[in-house]
Every structure is written in C-alpha cells, then in structure tokens.
Amino acid sequence: MARVSYRVRPETAVLTRGFDPELSVGSARPPVYRSSTFVFPSPEAAERAFAVALGKVRPESGYRPDLIYARLNHPNAEILEDQLVPLERGAKAAAVFNSGMAAIFTVLISFLERDGTMIYTQPLYGGTQHLIHQIIEPLGFRAIAVRAGDMTALTETIAHTDNLSLVLIETPSNPTLTMTDIGQAAAALRANSRRAMLAIDNTLLGPTFQHPLSHGADLVIYSATKFLGGFSDLLAGAVIAADPDLIQSLTGIRALLGNILQADECWILDSRLSTVALRMNRQSKNAQRIAEQLAKHPRVRRVLYPSLFEDHGQIRIRDAQTDYPGSLMSLDIEGGKTAAFEFLRRLRIAKNAVSMGGVETLACHPATTTHSELSAEEMAAAGITDSLVRISIGTEHWRDLLEEFTRALDGL
Ligand SMILES: Cc1ncc(COP(=O)(O)O)c(C=O)c1O
Incomplete structure (x- = not known):
C-alpha cells in the first residue's frame, strides 16, 4: 500500500499515520506486538540504538533507531503516539x-529543577493535588496554589516566584469547570527572565474543543x-x-520509571482515536441541552457549565480559548449532602461512578469521592461544596437523561 506522504487533515491523519500495513503482512489494523525485547540486526546496530537512547549521540534526521526493550519503547506505543x-x-x-x-507525575519529576x-x-483533580502534597512537596519542591481563573493572582505569582520551574493549569477545572487563561499565563511566563514550563491538563475539553499549544503552552x-x-x-x-526535545526528556524518565503504556492498551486506545471528535461533539451537544434545562429546576441553585457562565472574566476566557462547552457539568443542589446523595440514589440510566468522558453517563459527589483528599x-478555596454533584454526560439520548435528572430532582 502506498503511504500517504502529503499533508492531510487530522481526521484523515489519525487513520493513515503511524502504521504501515506493509510492515505487518498487509494487516489492515496494527497487530499487537507483545514482545518485551527486540532483536538487533547486528551488534553495531545495538551499540548505536543504546547510544541514541542514552543521548550520547544525536540521531540524524530520518534515522529511526532500532527498538531495544519495551520499557523504553515498543511498536504499539510508537503507532499510538504518531496518531x-x-x-x-x-x-x-x-x-x-x-x-x-x-503522565502528570513524569512531567513534574522531569521538569522540576533542584x-x-x-x-x-x-x-485540580483531587488525585493530582494529593500527588503534589504526598510526593512532590516531601521531595523538597515548593508548590504554590492559585485560585483557578484568578488571572491577576496567577500573573503576580509567576512574576514574584523565585526558582519557578513549572506552572500546571487544569482548565476547565475538575469539578467546578472554572477556566484559566492559557495565553495570559504563557505571556506572564515569557515576561519572566527565567523560562519555566507551562503544562496544561487538557483532559476535560481536549483534544477536540481546546488547543493549548496554540495559546503558548509547552x-x-x-x-x-x-x-x-x-x-x-x-x-x-x-x-x-510542539517541541520533540521535551517529549524526549519525558521518554527518558519514562524508561527509568517503567510507566509506558503497555501494548494491548495502546492498541485499544489507538482504535478509539478516530471517533474521539464524533463522541465529544455528541456528548457536548447532549450536555448543553441538559445543563440549560436543569438550570431552571427549582431544586438546582446553579449549574456549573461553560455555556451558563455569568462571570465576565470566565466568559471572555471561554470564548477566546474553547470551541464548545463539553460534557462535564456540576449541579449545585438545594439541600446539601443529603439531597445530593438522594439525587444520586435515584439515578438509573446514569451510573453513580467516578471518572468521565465515557459514552455512558456517570455522576458522583466530588466532596466525598474524587476530591475527598482535599x-x-x-x-473551600476550590468552591467544592457538599451540595455539588458532578455529571459526565454520555452518548445516550439527551431527552432520556433530562427526564431522569428531572424526575430525580422532583422527588427530592
Ligand atoms: C483532570 C484529570 N486529570 C488527571 C486525572 C488522572 O487520570 P488517571 O485516572 O487516568 O490516572 C483525572 C482523573 O480523574 C482527571 O480528572
């Protein structure tokens, strides 16, 4: 099969890059390469592969080093990364x-300097905040929290922090959907003499609705x-x-930590990439219809959702930085924890589970689950209250979900 050598759009590239059927007996889909180790064509090739992997020599452009050992790299990771x-x-x-x-730990440990x-x-997602307190701070690094969306505080903290190595922004934030201006954070970092890294957790809206690299993220x-x-x-x-050298630094540390994604998972994930935009578009449309209706329910104090923002600063960031509102929302329910739990208990289509982004609708109580480490x-600083229920909308019919949520609220 002739390879696609000209420039194509992302929806096409994701199905044509990274895998050449000719290298796998004509298989239309990539096989799973479960080998932990790879055979070298010669001892010289082995020597060269190790020299490149250890950064002793810089490979000339176009040189594809021989694979060594699956903790460093393997074909299914390469295919997935290319796609x-x-x-x-x-x-x-x-x-x-x-x-x-x-991924987050490897970024922090790779780019936080002495x-x-x-x-x-x-x-931040509760686990990330816990990671910072349980591992990063005890290792001797300093970590300063700034309220999401507070651009004055973020700009000033960047300007006045000595030895700044890295800024980590989760936008929109989980579970409050607060947005932080990536471009303004990048500009504040550029104005600093010592260039620190800007890392964006893009889990909630990316890769379809928010593009941090275009706003200056590293x-x-x-x-x-x-x-x-x-x-x-x-x-x-x-x-x-955008800079392959940054990724090379990470893969060097990944090889030591042994936290590369395994071949089977790479293969499964790779088969999901061509539908990510389809799924996210449908989920976002569903969520917007549901959020805007639930905001009118008498038992709902507020729906935290991008198309319902009232704060001018948040509206400005939303319009400058995101294409669609996405499928995560949080309901602030009248009646505190008891009402929130009762609402969850009444759900049948939506499942009471943590996580998000799947085709099935999930709902949880962040204060006692995903963010209970805080x-x-x-x-209080994060605005996570006992009355908050987070919902990740799936691909079910939005009317069924809206009817279910309305029934659950009506019964409170
Ligand atoms: C925004 C965000 N970042 C990172 C993570 C951690 O991801 P994982 O559960 O794949 O380790 C989560 C998990 O919920 C999350 O919501």
Missing part, C-alpha cells in the same frame, strides 16, 4: 503513559482514560508537545 499528534493542534511529538497520573517551585491552579497532558479512551474500559495517559480549607 495522537495530528489530534493536537500544533503538536509534533507525544508520549504515552499507563495512566493520567503517571530547589524548584511549581505553581498550580486550584482546584506541554499538554491527558488522562486518556477519559475522552480519548471513551468507553471507561482502560487506563492511560499522554503528554503532547483539606477543608482547600475544599
């Missing part, structure tokens, strides 16, 4: 990990467990960048 690149506007390279947390400081927006991080995977049946993470002060 992730066209989905992220402005990207040139990607690295895959065995979970979103593995005595370095990181700034992060709050709220690294885009995903829990690929969510929308990229799309069916709540695998764990995966990815980091994507201290009371962090919870």
